[in-house]
Amino acid sequence: MQIEYRTGDLLEAAEPVIVHGCNAQGSMGAGVVRAIRDRYPAAYAAYRAAHEARALKLGTIVWAVCGRHRVGNAITQERFGSPRGGRRFVDYDAMRSVMRIINETVEDGTPVAMPLIGAGLAGGSWSAIAKIVEAESTRFRPVVYLLDGVVPET
Numbered sequence: 001m002q003i004e005y006r007t008g009d010l011l012e013a014a015e016p017v018i019v020h021g022c023n024a025q026g027s028m029g030a031g032v033v034r035a036i037r038d039r040y041p042a043a044y045a046a047y048r049a050a051h052e053a054r055a056l057k058l059g060t061i062v063w064a065v066c067g068r069h070r071v072g073n074a075i076t077q078e079r080f081g082s083p084r085g086g087r088r089f090v091d092y093d094a095m096r097s098v099m100r101i102i103n104e105t106v107e108d109g110t111p112v113a114m115p116l117i118g119a120g121l122a123g124g125s126w127s128a129i130a131k132i133v134e135a136e137s138t139r140f141r142p143v144v145y146l147l148d149g150v151v152p153e154t
Contacts, residue, residue: 026051059097
């Protein structure tokens, strides 16, 4: 499905489901993941429990119910680091996998809020990621939140 872009705070999303990208190392220390960790302790607790159980595998999602939101910690990168110098941490195959899991998990037509998943600190190309999201979101409606309102080129 085509991505709908909205300006605003992802953490205040009206959509019932929020999905964001995480690493498989058990760290939620920067960017959107840190904001999720701080706002939704249950999402962080589920993520840490999965880490302790050695269950953070690329292409999987660790779900948590957090008040009115269901939060998906999508494991889209093995490691984390700085994208300086063109380094890319997001794994595009993992991105495909998590989009397919969302399709299997939510009811038809459910809007799913997300950031520019994989295109910030993970260093991915939004053009490439947007194509994956639109190709794989056959049952859910992807809604991407932008703080600055500027839609990246795709």
